[in-house]
Amino acid sequence: xxxxxxxxLAVLCxxxxxxGPIKKAFAALNIYDYFKARQIFQKSxxxxxxxxxxxxxxxxxxxxxxxxxxxxxxxxxxxxxxxFSTASAKRKIxxxxxxxxxxxxxxxxxxxxxxxFDRSMAINTIDGYNYYIQNYSIAKQVVNAVDLRDMLAFTxxxxxxxxxxxxxxxxxxxxxxxxxxAKKRYEIALFKSLTANHTIESYTAFxxxxxNSPYILAAQDSVYSLVTAHRLIKEYYTFITAFPKYHNVANxxxxxxxxxxxxxxxxxxxxxxxxxxxxxxNQHADTDLVLAQTRFxxxxxxxxxxxxxxxxxxxxxxxxxxxxxxxxxxLAAVAQNDKIGFINKRGELVIxxxxxxxxxxxxxxxxxxxxxxxxxxxxxxxxxVPFEYQEIINFSNGMAIIEKNGKYGYISLLGxxxxxxxxxxxxxxxxxxxxxxxxxxxYGFINVAGAVVIPCGYDWAGKFKNGIAxxxxxxxxxxxxxxxxxxxxxxxxxxxxxxxxxxMVVQNNKVGYVNRHxxxxxxxxxxxxxxxxxxxxxxxxxxxxxxxxxxxxxxPDGKMVIHNDYDDIAPFKEGFAAVLLDKKWGYIxxxxxxxxxxxxxxAASFSDSLARVTVKGQSGFIxxxxxxxxxxxxxxATDFVNGISQVTQSQHSGLIDKTGTAIIPCQMNTLQAxxxxxxxxxxxKMALFSLSKKSYVWQENGFGSPTSSSx
Numbered sequence: 123x124x125x126x127x128x129x130x131l132a133v134l135c136x137x138x139x140x141x142g143p144i145k146k147a148f149a150a151l152n153i154y155d156y157f158k159a160r161q162i163f164q165k166s167x168x169x170x171x172x173x174x175x176x177x178x179x180x181x182x183x184x185x186x187x188x189x190x191x192x193x194x195x196x197x198x199x200x201x202x203x204x205x206f207s208t209a210s211a212k213r214k215i216x217x218x219x220x221x222x223x224x225x226x227x228x229x230x231x232x233x234x235x236x237x238x239f240d241r242s243m244a245i246n247t248i249d250g251y252n253y254y255i256q257n258y259s260i261a262k263q264v265v266n267a268v269d270l271r272d273m274l275a276f277t278x279x280x281x282x283x284x285x286x287x288x289x290x291x292x293x294x295x296x297x298x299x300x301x302x303x304a305k306k307r308y309e310i311a312l313f314k315s316l317t318a319n320h321t322i323e324s325y326t327a328f329x330x331x332x333x334n335s336p337y338i339l340a341a342q343d344s345v346y347s348l349v350t351a352h353r354l355i356k357e358y359y360t361f362i363t364a365f366p367k368y369h370n371v372a373n374x375x376x377x378x379x380x381x382x383x384x385x386x387x388x389x390x391x392x393x394x395x396x397x398x399x400x401x402x403x404n405q406h407a408d409t410d411l412v413l414a415q416t417r418f419x420x421x422x423x424x425x426x427x428x429x430x431x432x433x434x435x436x437x438x439x440x441x442x443x444x445x446x447x448x449x450x451x452x453l454a455a456v457a458q459n460d461k462i463g464f465i466n467k468r469g470e471l472v473i474x475x476x477x478x479x480x481x482x483x484x485x486x487x488x489x490x491x492x493x494x495x496x497x498x499x500x501x502x503x504x505x506x507v508p509f510e511y512q513e514i515i516n517f518s519n520g521m522a523i524i525e526k527n528g529k530y531g532y533i534s535l536l537g538x539x540x541x542x543x544x545x546x547x548x549x550x551x552x553x554x555x556x557x558x559x560x561x562x563x564x565y566g567f568i569n570v571a572g573a574v575v576i577p578c579g580y581d582w583a584g585k586f587k588n589g590i591a592x593x594x595x596x597x598x599x600x601x602x603x604x605x606x607x608x609x610x611x612x613x614x615x616x617x618x619x620x621x622x623x624x625x626m627v628v629q630n631n632k633v634g635y636v637n638r639h640x641x642x643x644x645x646x647x648x649x650x651x652x653x654x655x656x657x658x659x660x661x662x663x664x665x666x667x668x669x670x671x672x673x674x675x676x677x678p679d680g681k682m683v684i685h686n687d688y689d690d691i692a693p694f695k696e697g698f699a700a701v702l703l704d705k706k707w708g709y710i711x712x713x714x715x716x717x718x719x720x721x722x723x724x725a726a727s728f729s730d731s732l733a734r735v736t737v738k739g740q741s742g743f744i745x746x747x748x749x750x751x752x753x754x755x756x757x758x759a760t761d762f763v764n765g766i767s768q769v770t771q772s773q774h775s776g777l778i779d780k781t782g783t784a785i786i787p788c789q790m791n792t793l794q795a796x797x798x799x800x801x802x803x804x805x806x807k808m809a810l811f812s813l814s815k816k817s818y819v820w821q822e823n824g825f826g827s828p829t830s831s832s833x
Contacts, residue, residue: 144173148220151177156187172209173222175202176230183234192238196258199231235261242267248274272298279304285312313337322348326365339369340536346370347520347535355382359398373486375401413467418454419799420445421820422808427456429469432799432812434819438469447796451483451501462490464501473503487535489514489522498522498537507537519551521570532556532572541572549585555604557583557591565593567606576606590638592617601625601640610640616650622660624678633658633667635680644680661693675699684714695727698746709733709748718748730762732780743767743782752782766813768793786811 147162163177175198181187182195206214206227214223235258242254251271255264272295279287288308292301313335317324325341325348332338346368349361358378362371379401382394395401418429418437428440438445444457453464453472463475464483479491486501496514498507507514513525514533521532526543532551534540547559555567555575566578567586582594589604593612600612610617610627618626624635624643633654634646648667658666664675664683674686684691690702698709701720708720709728724736732743732751742754743762758770765780769788776788777800786793792803799819800811807825809818 144170144177144220147174147177151180154186156181156184156189160189171205172202172213172227173217173220175199175205176222176227179230179234183230183237192234192241193257196231196234196238199227199234202227203231232262235263239263239267243270246270246274248278269299271295272300276300276304280307283307283311285315287311309336313340317341317344320344320348340538342368342370343536346374350374350377353377372402375403379403416467417797417799418449418467419796419801419810419820420447421810421822423822429454430810430820432819434810437467438465446482448482451486453483453501455480455482464488472501473499485517487517507533511543516550519554519570521551521556523548523550530558532570540570541568549583552585552587553589553604555586555591557585567591576602588620588638590620601636608640609638610636616655618655618659621665622663622678624660624665626655626658626665628655635660635665635678643678644676664694666691666693684710687714692725692727695729696731696746698728698733700725700727700733707735718744726761730765730780732762734759734761734767741769743780751780752778768795785813785816 143162143166147159147166150156150159150162159177160181163174163181166174167178179195179198179202181189182191182198184190202222206224209217217223238254238258239261242250248271251267251274254261254267255271258264258267275291275295276298279291285308288304288311291298291304292308295301298304312332313328316328316331322345325345328335329338329341329345335341342365345365346361349364350357355378358374361368361374362378365371378398379394382397395404416431416437418431420427421430421436421440423440425443426440427442427445428436429438429445430436442456442458443460444462446455448454449467452466455462456465456471456475457463458475461475462477462480463471464473464480466472477490477492478494481489483501487498487506488501489496490499491497492509494512495509496511497505497509498514500506511524511526512528513523515523515525517535520535521540524531524533524539524543529543530545530548531539531543532541532548545558546561546563547557547565549557551570554569557565557567558574558578559565560578562578563581564578565580565583566574567576567583569575580593580595584592586604590601590609593600593602595612597615598612599614599617600608601610601617603609614627614629615631616626616628620638623637627634627636627642627646628650629646631650632646633648633650634642635644637643648669649671651668654666654668660678664677666673667676667682667686669686671689672686673688673691674682675684675691677683684699688701688703689705692700694712698711698717700707701710701716703720706720707722707725708716709718709725711717722735722737723739726734728746732745734741735744735754736742737754739757740754741756741759742750743752743759745751756769756771757773760768762780766785767778769776769778771788774788775790775793777785777793779785786800786802790802790804791806792801794801796810798813800813802809802811804825807822809821809825811817812819
């Protein structure tokens, strides 16, 4: 008992001894005597840890003294927190006199953690955030610090934009919010980096090394495109045998099959099966053969459309609001509920009617529009290019023009935006180059990689043809080569297209001709009129020229082979050229002899051994001897093609043969040729007339014609 009393007195004495210094320390702290307070707190730290550590933390956390150090402040507040948790209730009551309790310690800890976090944000570096995360690991701001650090690290990887940078980020920060985005960018960067030279070897190596990449299909597409660059049968078969597991194999078979059997002859199909016994779709080949050989024609019943064959048999019932004029890549566009989709020749709706607009398929791709934006789909209905462009125009050389926010760029067949939409105007690729217009209105040329190979320094530029492009500087035209080399200085008022190795040039209203080297072969001595820019091209070894307001023909040596005796002259066709003399048209032969007297108000070129001539506004036809074979009785007539001409009388159309006999009488409101079939309409009702059968094979209910017969 006595021993216990002694221990209690010793402890009490101790408390009283150290309570005094702590009181003095807080008193010094209250009057900002930081040096004295700090000295006392340090001496008291061992025996009165909680208030001493708290006091030292307060001093180190305040910026108005040279002892300020936020990390030191945090060390002491953690010590105070830890010691407070094991202290007796009585001591906690004693410390409350100095304002030291759990709430005060926690508040000071929170303040220090926030200041340290603010310091990290001010530094804003990965190391700075890592320091905070490691040394303030229990702070509630650690979550934010981790997010900010990860964001900085991702931004750094994004700036470097290499697959190695993204891989390093993912390995270092596997739990980052940006991990998924980094993974996507890693896959893109990896694919681009390892296939940067766009060779078969690079793509096949990528496929072998990264079989789970989301760009495997794109790599296979690239191999397919490269192997079958010329779309030859042997190329398709090479691809099939070399890459049998690629997803393009079925398409390659389809292309090979289509090309091989394009003449639709039975012996060709027999030979195909012999040459390609490994063709995997023999089960459907017979059906596909019949369908491929069958021409479908759009027909209407009321307001709905469908298709019939050449015999008038309904192949696709009339249940669509609209139907395209033909099938392309085996599919035809149709409309339901004002939306467009695609059907095959079996009548199956293989791509749903969900698009606002759609082009017909070409090379298994179609540009479609949905919600005001364009994308590209495949014949399988897959979205190849997402719907984020105002326009997608015409694939050429594997590139298509895109419009985005009023600017133009290019995408590849993979749907990859190779050239961002940055130009004011852009043209199709031709011979590996495309013209572009920069923001200053100047034209130049880029290659398929998007690199500017001919600087934007021209006021206008046209596409390359056979290694030459027309350009304009100021108001004058010239010619350049594929390397931007000047072939012909911009000194000319106009330049025509090359034909028979020569092109017309115009200067000061004088016309001459240059060759592909820019050399003036035929001097500029002929007169210029606007119609001669195209009409003066060389055709069949001659070109129309004008001298002294009269026209004739010259040859490529500049020799006048048909003297300029005429007011106008048309190109030779079937041995005759129509000429205008004294306001009347006639015909000459290659010797310049007037073989058919000039007595017509208008005379067209011969076609199908007959020529269309006009007298007093009425058209008819003459033969090669000038004899009238069909009287001038039509308001409008077309040239004969395959023995048929479309004619119009009193705003009604029909068809005649070369004897003038009516195949379809002039009773039709509209008439449109569809190959061997003619679509006609009378009073809003349509029918199909077979030219080979000389009869109607299909008629809409209510259609009426004196020569029609029901089917």
